Amino acid sequence: MKATRFGVTCVAFALLVLSAPAFAHHGTASFDTTKDLTLKGTVTEWIWANPHCFLKFDAMDETGTVRNWAVEVSNPTDMTKRGWARSSFKVGDAVTVNLQPVKNGAPIGRLRTVNLPDGSTLSAGGPAAAPAAPVQ
């Protein structure tokens, strides 16, 4: 028990001092770095794979249209360091996703943070997102 507590403490401190490595596979050219969206949605798929993991979810936009979003994070190795796992999401999970969309208007983006059904938050690393009200 003591060993477990020690381990948890070490992990917590390690996470506090962990610095996010560069977003390695590609840069930001595709993304609109001036935009910041927060969407409430339902998970349809969670892909844990190289070169990038990505989360797919259905969410309603400001026009009342439900679109299926696909938002990427880094690879399984980097995400493991940040506390993510293959089992982080299951289909049907209600999530609130903060993301940076692509410039062309497609429902694609880079995930920044996601709130899970149990109230916890996972961060993808990188620059902190500006607070934004949920669209729906």
Place this chain on the structure above:
Amino acid sequence: MKELYAVAIGVTITCALSAPARAQEWNDAGLPQSVLDAPKTNAPAAPRRDISGVWDAGGAGIAGPGHESPPWTDWGRQKAAGFKPGNGPRAVYEADINDPLSTVCDPAGFPRLVMYETRPFQVVQTPNQVLILYMFEKRWRVIWTDGRQLPKDPDPRWYGYSVGRWEDDSTFVVNTVGSDERTWLDNAGNPHSADLKVEERYHRVNRDLMELTVTIDDPKTYTRTWMPRNRMPLTLAPANFDMMEMICSPTEVMDFRKNISDRTNNK
């Protein structure tokens, strides 16, 4: 409040000192940042002519944005014009990237493997070879230490031909030729020619710390030699460190392209 800071510092130091012996039993992604950052000046001396073990450069090894190279020659400029990278000053939209590593899972090749995504790697020494087993791509290299010379006119290989020698008891020097011209040097789309010569210097400072210096000598492509890695620090991982798989699967990359990359263009 002072007591709280003292406890926090104490726990951090304890964790940092204890972590090398506390790697999990499987699927280690890398050493905690606190271990990478911890001072290693008081570590025991380096063993003689021994760089075996698992080594981790942390985020410094990844070098996602690529490297700032010296000016290209005319040949280098023409070669680079065909490379559409996802990072660096020539970055294009994700849908337009033609990096053979990230779009179709071609091998990263050498020296890209020590210039980009230099994740944890394991060094194994045998009587006539040094083997390097890389987490990234789950690839390996053979470095001959039996005294042979480099080939004079080698057929190109993705990972070239390498020979190594001990310059002194703590410095292992590797020379490589014959790298396939199709491979990129880094994420910024820096090219190389078949005439490329690479020198790697692995200097083991003490038991827990090693420094890697890489020199690129390719006069057909660059106007001078350059060092993309200059004493990059590598930290020794515990013996039970189990490297995570990090493989580019064509099936997975096609799935990513279909769902993300191919839908990001600006046309």
